[in-house]
Amino acid sequence: MSNQSNPDTSKRVSRRRLLAGGALATASLPLLHQGVPHKGIHEAIAGAPANAQGGGHHSAGAQGTTTAPTGGGDGGHLLHADFRAGPEVDHAANGFNPTEMLRDFDYGTTRRLPGGQILREWDIVASDKEIEVAPGVKYAAWTYNGRVPGPTLRCTEGERLRIRFTNASDHPHTMHFHGLHSAVMDGMPGVGEQQGGGQILPGESFDYEFDADPFGMHLYHCHTSPLPIHIAKGLYGAFIVDPKAGRPPADEMVMVMNAFDTNFDKGNEVYAVNTVGFHYQRNPIRVTRDELVRIFLVNMVEYDPLNSFHVHANFFNYFQTGTSLQPVEFTDIVIQGQAQRGILEMRFPSTGLFMFHAHVTEFAELGWTGFFEVVD
Numbered sequence: 065m066s067n068q069s070n071p072d073t074s075k076r077v078s079r080r081r082l083l084a085g086g087a088l089a090t091a092s093l094p095l096l097h098q099g100v101p102h103k104g105i106h107e108a109i110a111g112a113p114a115n116a117q118g119g120g121h122h123s124a125g126a127q128g129t130t131t132a133p134t135g136g137g138d139g140g141h142l143l144h145a146d147f148r149a150g151p152e153v154d155h156a157a158n159g160f161n162p163t164e165m166l167r168d169f170d171y172g173t174t175r176r177l178p179g180g181q182i183l184r185e186w187d188i189v190a191s192d193k194e195i196e197v198a199p200g201v202k203y204a205a206w207t208y209n210g211r212v213p214g215p216t217l218r219c220t221e222g223e224r225l226r227i228r229f230t231n232a233s234d235h236p237h238t239m240h241f242h243g244l245h246s247a248v249m250d251g252m253p254g255v256g257e258q259q260g261g262g263q264i265l266p267g268e269s270f271d272y273e274f275d276a277d278p279f280g281m282h283l284y285h286c287h288t289s290p291l292p293i294h295i296a297k298g299l300y301g302a303f304i305v306d307p308k309a310g311r312p313p314a315d316e317m318v319m320v321m322n323a324f325d326t327n328f329d330k331g332n333e334v335y336a337v338n339t340v341g342f343h344y345q346r347n348p349i350r351v352t353r354d355e356l357v358r359i360f361l362v363n364m365v366e367y368d369p370l371n372s373f374h375v376h377a378n379f380f381n382y383f384q385t386g387t388s389l390q391p392v393e394f395t396d397i398v399i400q401g402q403a404q405r406g407i408l409e410m411r412f413p414s415t416g417l418f419m420f421h422a423h424v425t426e427f428a429e430l431g432w433t434g435f436f437e438v439v440d
């Protein structure tokens with residue numbers, strides 16, 4: 065794996081250095097160097113909403129970005145000017161923007177089979193691509209359709225699904241779906257090779273085909289060995305099977321919790337939701353007061369056993385794996401191991417900025433931090 069043995073040393077960033085306020089933290093949060101060095105990032109940022117709500121005025125630009133408040137205390141003013149004015153990753157070069165990716169559901173194309181069943185089809189191509197996971201931090205990723213995470217594939221239970229997979233990468237890969245299907249469709253190297261399944265070598269293609277079952281929030285990922293590398297490099301995505309009767313109307317979004325081992329030491333230096341560390345902190349997610357917000361959440365972090373999602377000043381109904389229409393818990397935090405997933409439903413009763421972040425606080429300070437901006 066040439067990408068593993070020859071990391072670009074000029075881009076190497078150690079986790080310790082990041083935690084000490086090194087390259088990423090400095091770029092992301094110059095606030096730490098402007099008067100509140102003894103407060104954690106979480107505490108420092110958590111001070112923002114009160115100031116903003118106290119007198120700040122927020123308006124959104126065409127791209128959903130927010131302007132600095134015109135009122136509020138000096139602390140709030142400084143804070144906003146700082147963390148919003150920091151450098152952004154080159155979204156155009158990446159080929160994806162987490163703000164758009166959040167609500168980007170790929171329904172593929174459909175047609176009706178002679179028996180009446182809907183056939184839903186997608187084309188997925190694996191390729192190698194360098195992406196920027198935090199300002200100035202590049203990562204030699206492996207991608208599905210040029211993005212990390214891969215496209216959010218969405219369908220309805222009972223449909224026939226066909227995923228035409230082509231491996232245009234320099235490495236063998238597969239697509240392993242979580243769901244019900246036959247052995248040959250499992251994307252497992254060594255299984256179903258005689259039928260063309262199993263390992264898909266560079267230049268090869270394979271059609272994964274199965275019925276959408278059961279409904280829920282699922283995922284897909286490469287299952288080639290060494291598995292930690294093939295997942296850590298970015299080969300994963302959300303796979304949503306809607307119940308036939310649907311779910312109540314909502315502002316829906318996908319959050320794939322992920323992380324990047326930028327110096328190949330089997331530990332992560334950058335943590336995120338949808339790949340870019342601190343993205344939703346710089347570009348808060350706009351939602352409408354009292355409107356139902358539905359989050360499809362999955363943890364794809366490699367090398368760390370657990371991840372979590374916590375929202376401030378609110379509680380949500382949690383549907384574990386999304387396979388039941390009855391929530392299992394009303395809470396403000398959920399913990400997930402790798403590949404664990406679920407659906408969160410909540411409403412924000414008041415306007416303002418509300419933080420969400422990993423309550424594995426080390427992750428929060430390495431990028432897994434964002435804001436909802438609730439507006440009327």
Ligand SMILES: [Cu+2]
Binds near residue numbers: 236237238287294
């Ligand atoms: Cu792979």
